[in-house]
Amino acid sequence: MVMITASGKGTSSTKGTNSTKVASSTSGTNSTKKASGTWSPPEFDESLPREVTVMEGEPAELPCVVFKLKGRAVSWIRQRDLHVISANGLTFTSDERFKVTLDNATSSFTLGVAEALRNDSGVYECQVNTRPKLSRPVSLKVLVPAARIAGATELFIRRGSTLVITCTAQLHPTAPSKVEWVHNSSVVSISGGRGGVSVHTERGGPQLSSTLSLAKVEMRDAGNYTCRPHSLTPASVTVFIVDDEVPAAMHHDSGVGRGGGCPLPALFYSALAALTCPALCPALCPALTCPVPPYPAPS
Structure with missing residues (x-):
């Protein structure tokens, strides 16, 4: 009897131990599940550029990569009018120039704009439908190619001196480096009868520079000079030829006021x-x- 009682107590003690172990094990498992179920918000790839600059007529690509997306939708929103351009791979615009390229392997959602126009300039948001919503703005800047002559639009120069005018422009990568100079309504020629005329044009990447020089200017050289790069908006300057020293007051574009x-x-x-x-x-x-x-x- 004593041994049986002792055996019963031992058995009871063993059961208690097992029960404790099971409870402890269950508690640990629940704790582990709870820890593993902690919500982690999606994250944007901040190594990607936030500003994209292109020339008008060129394609533009606005990048967006989202980590830990876990099935959430990604949209592109145009900030100025809050127009929803796309959601995941679907596009919600009648403008066929806009298209989203989706890569599920890298969670990449690239907004493409074919032949970007100046009106496309602005801020676009890559947005994830969380609560609160997560968004990453990307600025698109579309440059309009145009020629530019630095300085005043009126130039006074003494007769007999050398006239030098420099014109610069940003070109499309495929645009030719051709520049035409026009005096009033006539194209300036280095092989014309006037003599003393030179045109030096050079290009470094998209940057174009052209310099027109006229030696020993006379009254006939006065007038409007226009720089016309190929397929770009031209730039002009008006030249006045004076007999004496150029008055200091005449150096101002606004006159002598x-x-x-x-x-x-x-x-x-x-x-x-x-x-x-x-x-x-x-x-x-x-x-x-x-x-x-x-x-x-x-x-």
């Missing part, structure tokens, strides 16, 4: 003097020396 008491640009007084009497020019604007040769007073 700064401190000289002249309410209108220098060009107005010069034209008035040429049509009437040169004496009117300094009379109306004391700070200005008339850039025209003497004409007889009208009878």
Whole structure:
């Protein structure tokens, strides 16, 4: 009896131990499951650029890669009007230039714009449908190719000196490096009868630079000079030829109104003097020396 009782107690003790072990094991398992079920939000690949710049007419690609997506949808939103362009691989726009390239292996959602236009410039958001929503903005800048002549739009130069005008432009990668210079309505030629004319054009990548030089300028060289790169918006400058030293006041694009008491640009007084009497020019604007040769007073 004693041995049986002892055996029963031993058995009871063993069961208690097993029960404790099972409870402990179950508790540990639940704890592990809870830890493994902790929610982790998706993450964007921040190594990708946030700004994309292209020339008008070129294709543009706005990158977006999302880690730990776990089946959530990814959309592209145009920020200026909150237009939903796409959701995953579906596109919601009638503009066929927009298309999303989806790569499930890398969780990549690339928004492509074929032949980007200047109006496409702006901020686009790559958005994940979490709560709260996660988004990553990408800025698209579309440059409009155009020629540019630095400095004032009016240039005064002394007769007999050398005229130098430099024009720059950003070109498409496939655009030719051709630049045409026009004086008034005539194309400038280095082999023409004038002589002393040179044009130097060079290109480094998309950057184009062209310099026109005219030696020993005369009155006939005055007028409008236009730089016309191939298929780009041209740039122009107006050149005035003067007999004497160029007055300091004439270096300003806005005329001589700064401190000289002249309410209108220098060009107005010069034209008035040429049509009437040169004496009117300094009379109306004391700070200005008339850039025209003497004409007889009208009878």
